[in-house]
Amino acid sequence: MIENSYELYQLLEKQDLLQNKPPMWWPSYGSFEVIVGAILTQNSQWTRVEVSLQNLRSDNALDLQSLGDIELERLQELIKPSGLFKSKANYLKTLASSIVNSFGTFEEFCREVDREWLLAQKGIGPESADSILCYACKKDFMVVDTYTGRLLNAFGYEFESYTDLQEWCSKELILHFKKEELPKVYALFHGMIVEFVKANSKGKKVNIEVLKQGSTI
DNA sequence: GGCCAGGTGTAAA
């Protein structure tokens, strides 16, 4: 059906899935807000995250320094709309302080941080780490998620782990794009996958008929 | 009313 991730990328491109989205799909690409969004969106809907982000913005708490200094109870209140708010408040506050302590500024964080450092932080697993590296730091890390797994399941693929799925997604793209193009390519690829699955699913079942029609096979 | 959402940490088996 599809042989590799490059084919999938090309099929998705034809669907024009990102027409009304921000340039790199994730809102506020390249900013500190992406880090906050990456935590808040865990097992939660993005529409709910937007409410929390707006609350934080109204309270002038949506920046590295403020988030490190904010009172925990107030932070919990502000992010309540996204659910799991007690855990996420802890994660966010601790993470903000750690970034200040280890890197000083968000800009320095983006230059110096690596995946291992992120994974060592509470509340950051592989997907959040890659989201931050990809969409906040603009680095060449491919983000995969449950949507990605579901889409490929619909094509008959099964993956053992996050890492396996991620490798399948990035492997072929590396061969077709220049190194300096990859941050953008990964960012758009993940975004297109999410938007496609959202638009073509009933429950957990993904309908890939539209993509098959676009295929030359 | 039950299932699901742009996951992760922790504690049993």
Add this chain to the structure above:
DNA sequence: TTTACACATGGC
């Protein structure tokens, strides 16, 4: 080292 469960709000 796997598996099961908690976290929690709100949309559909």
